[in-house]
Amino acid sequence: MSALEDRVAVADIVAGLAHAQDDRDWAALRRLFADEVLLDLSAHHFGRPPTTVPADDLVELARGTLEGFDCTHHAASNLVVRLAGDEAECRTHMVAYHHVPAEPGVVDHCTMRGYWQLRLRKLGGRWLITHWAVVRTGPWEGSPDVYALAAARGAAQR
Template sequence: MNVTPIDHIRISDVVANLARAQDEKDWERFQGLFADRVTLDLTGQPGEPAEELTAPEMTAKARAIIGGFACTHHASSNLLIEVSGATARCRAHMVAYHHVPTPGVDHLTMRGYWRLDLVDANQRWAIRRWAIVRTAPWEGNPNLYDIAREGASGDLRDAP
């Protein structure tokens, strides 16, 4: 599985843009990173089955959660990339910091990795499967996702 320098750069850009799109709440950029159909795999989180979504559904789901955070910071490292023809796999170590102003503990940090399966779609790599795997205990308030989701619901009413 020979990875060309161009494919390595293009796939690394997908990882960087996935982190950036979430941190900047740039939902157009976010949606553009995915194939028409994508599998979101959160089975590394207890009780979360993998689900098949369209790119717009994936974007709406992310927006419903990430949109409620005052800020996030996703930092990736140690990318391992394999390419086989028009498909690729990438594993990126991830530290994701999430913040919502709230009494008490107002942050949550996840440590683990993203496992991305990609497909070459018209000379660009598009994500067709995104697995988020937590490899260490949460640091901070594990209820922050619920708090963010409640906050994002008001933002979505105003969305175009």
């Protein structure tokens, strides 16, 4: 595979990461990850320290976080890819909109602006994500409290 083909494949993974979450296609989301992923949410809403998680657990975390929203929209732009053999690193700007039904007077949406920092490795001829950092760089628009509303709604639906 040429460097250009590898860059396109990595770009497809980034787009697939956004689409799988918005489409709630958990099988497609799982196919994007290596068996273990270093997840870094330390600069995002949750403030969790980076931790290595099994990919199946990561997908369940995404499902539990996103299923309670009526809609999400993850828009990636300004993708930069750096290749080094069978490893890649990329960064993409991310604007992520989340909406959940709420009582009148309660803020029902949240938009996060920042970027995703990803590391990937070619395993078995496929590029897979091994590291995913979500970095919020701007103030929230709306309220991050919608995550709790969505989690409660998702738990009630299960």
